[in-house]
Amino acid sequence: MKPTLTILKIGGNVIDLPSSLETVLSDFASWREHKALVHGGGKQASSLMNRLGIAPQMVNGRRITDRQTLDIVTMVYAGLINKNIVATLQKHACNAIGLSGADAGVIPATKRPVKETDYGFVGDVIPADIRAEQLSRFIDMGLAPVIAPITHNREGSLLNTNADTIASGVAVALSQYYRVQLVFCFEKNGVLRDPSDDHSVIARMDEALFLQCKNEGVITAGMIPKLENAFAALHGGVAGVRICSPEGVENGGTSISL
Amino acid sequence: MKPTLTILKIGGNVIDLPSSLETVLSDFASWREHKALVHGGGKQASSLMNRLGIAPQMVNGRRITDRQTLDIVTMVYAGLINKNIVATLQKHACNAIGLSGADAGVIPATKRPVKETDYGFVGDVIPADIRAEQLSRFIDMGLAPVIAPITHNREGSLLNTNADTIASGVAVALSQYYRVQLVFCFEKNGVLRDPSDDHSVIARMDEALFLQCKNEGVITAGMIPKLENAFAALHGGVAGVRICSPEGVENGGTSISL
Numbered sequence: 001m002k003p004t005l006t007i008l009k010i011g012g013n014v015i016d017l018p019s020s021l022e023t024v025l026s027d028f029a030s031w032r033e034h035k036a037l038v039h040g041g042g043k044q045a046s047s048l049m050n051r052l053g054i055a056p057q058m059v060n061g062r063r064i065t066d067r068q069t070l071d072i073v074t075m076v077y078a079g080l081i082n083k084n085i086v087a088t089l090q091k092h093a094c095n096a097i098g099l100s101g102a103d104a105g106v107i108p109a110t111k112r113p114v115k116e117t118d119y120g121f122v123g124d125v126i127p128a129d130i131r132a133e134q135l136s137r138f139i140d141m142g143l144a145p146v147i148a149p150i151t152h153n154r155e156g157s158l159l160n161t162n163a164d165t166i167a168s169g170v171a172v173a174l175s176q177y178y179r180v181q182l183v184f185c186f187e188k189n190g191v192l193r194d195p196s197d198d199h200s201v202i203a204r205m206d207e208a209l210f211l212q213c214k215n216e217g218v219i220t221a222g223m224i225p226k227l228e229n230a231f232a233a234l235h236g237g238v239a240g241v242r243i244c245s246p247e248g249v250e251n252g253g254t255s256i257s258l
Numbered sequence: 259m260k261p262t263l264t265i266l267k268i269g270g271n272v273i274d275l276p277s278s279l280e281t282v283l284s285d286f287a288s289w290r291e292h293k294a295l296v297h298g299g300g301k302q303a304s305s306l307m308n309r310l311g312i313a314p315q316m317v318n319g320r321r322i323t324d325r326q327t328l329d330i331v332t333m334v335y336a337g338l339i340n341k342n343i344v345a346t347l348q349k350h351a352c353n354a355i356g357l358s359g360a361d362a363g364v365i366p367a368t369k370r371p372v373k374e375t376d377y378g379f380v381g382d383v384i385p386a387d388i389r390a391e392q393l394s395r396f397i398d399m400g401l402a403p404v405i406a407p408i409t410h411n412r413e414g415s416l417l418n419t420n421a422d423t424i425a426s427g428v429a430v431a432l433s434q435y436y437r438v439q440l441v442f443c444f445e446k447n448g449v450l451r452d453p454s455d456d457h458s459v460i461a462r463m464d465e466a467l468f469l470q471c472k473n474e475g476v477i478t479a480g481m482i483p484k485l486e487n488a489f490a491a492l493h494g495g496v497a498g499v500r501i502c503s504p505e506g507v508e509n510g511g512t513s514i515s516l
Contacts, residue, residue, distance in 0.1 A: 051310055052309055052310065071338055074337050074338050074341050074342070075333035075334060075337040075338045076333060076337070077337075078336075078337045078340075078341050079332050079333040079334070079335075079336045079337020079338065079340075079341075080329055080332050080333045080337065082336075082337075083332050083336045083337075083358050083360055083361075083408060083416055084332070084416065086358070086360045086361055086410075087360040087410045087414050087415060087416050088414050090360055090363050090410060090412060090414075091412065091413050091414035095362060095363060096360075096361070096362075097357075097361045097362045098358070098360070098361050099355075100341050100344070100356070102341055102344045102345040102348055102354075102356070103341075103344055103354070103355045103356050104353060104354075104355045104401055105348050105353060137399065141395065143362055150341060152344075152345045152348060154348060154349065155349050156345050156346050156348075156349035157345060158341055158342065158345050
């Protein structure tokens with residue numbers, strides 16, 4: 001039987017609020033089984049851009065990663081956030097190792113092709129390209145990978161990649177070696193029936209319910225790609241997926257199934 | 259017999275000039291034996307501080323690392339510079355892995371005690387504390403560690419540490435496992451008899467000559483701590499140390515001996 005591996009994805013306000021980050025990292029550090037963490041960027045990259053007087057470039061509500069923006073997300077995600085998370089985990093006796101997708105070549109990506117929009121230095125990841133064997137060697141050494149949402153194109157360029165997509169892709173790739181549990185942790189208590197009511201958590205969600213909720217407009221905006229990443233993980237062989245808040249990391253939130 | 263490991267330290271203009279960085283990284287990538295790279299920060303941290311309107315705080319010509327400065331060096335050294343070096347090495351088929359001292363806990367440090375001056379978040383490293391066994395496992399896997407000059411205090415704080423000191427300390431610590439050659443690569447051709455004449459390279463320097471040159475005022479300023487780190491490495495069991503320019507990385511520059 002494959003050993004269990006839990007992959008915790010943290011993003012949004014969980015990263016921006018020091019108290020909530022500390023809670024979730026001390027929980028993560030205490031887990032005895034194999035584990036890995038994937039983090040997003042929070043608001044710190046935008047805040048640094050503001051301080052530098054760089055205006056975000058948006059097309060249809062999506063950010064364009066030009067050269068300056070790529071340098072900033074590399075600094076903030078792979079530098080500031082990643083290394084502070086690693087130092088905090090080391091304090092809690094968790095042998096964390098921070099990785100961007102370029103490190104040990106673990107997550108190669110392809111620059112998104114220019115169609116109607118040129119998204120700039122944005123990388124799309126194919127789970128089959130992820131170096132799962134290299135990641136599993138780190139994990140089997142007793143290390144806990146802490147992965148920043150920066151990938152590389154194997155030709156010397158870094159790329160900006162969505163952290164939920166990385167979490168889902170890494171979970172699928174590692175399912176060859178482990179029984180993977182994927183936990184998306186963010187500021188809400190789970191998938192909500194009413195976004196304004198934090199107690200309206202949907203305990204279980206399958207694809208049929210997702211389609212229904214999407215058609216009814218109950219699930220909108222940022223929750224749609226998050227759920228698509230969750231279902232992609234299950235289709236790719238991941239054993240279980242949950243979406244929850246820092247308080248629900250152990251077993252709360254919404255359980256996702258096919 | 260121990261296998262050979264070459265540790266290349268790069269700093270100063272070598273990092274700031276893209277053409278010189280590309281040359282030295284493609285040389286490094288081509289080496290067949292075990293290897294590791296340690297990099298400094300160049301001028302990019304100061305340039306980001308200027309853009310953010312943060313004035314460097316200096317005491318007796320030495321920089322003070324306050325909280326804001328620590329965040330900036332973490333972003334620039336462990337993020338921007340480290341990940342771009344790793345991506346460039348991956349392009350050249352070198353399986354590089356970027357590490358700060360916090361990653362896998364490889365380089366713990368102690369915050370410098372406050373005496374006349376409070377240097378802030380500056381870490382002093384004891385070679386015996388470096389996790390040489392962990393680093394050697396990465397190297398024996400075929401990985402080339404790329405180490406940024408950021409350490410951690412094991413209590414959750416990152417610390418700013420001189421890159422020459424890290425290179426010397428890591429070289430000493432890894433001498434348990436390898437016959438280590440340490441190469442300090444910077445913008446000069448080696449240790450110069452006349453700092454204004456780049457052809458006045460001293461081919462060999464031992465401790466007696468160092469003392470003589472220091473007394474005569476031939477060696478001054480930044481070269482003194484660099485040479486002290488070189489001699490400390492040799493006293494700690496490192497097999498050979500050279501100081502050279504990117505063009506001299508293979509076998510040029512000044513050879514240091516006891």
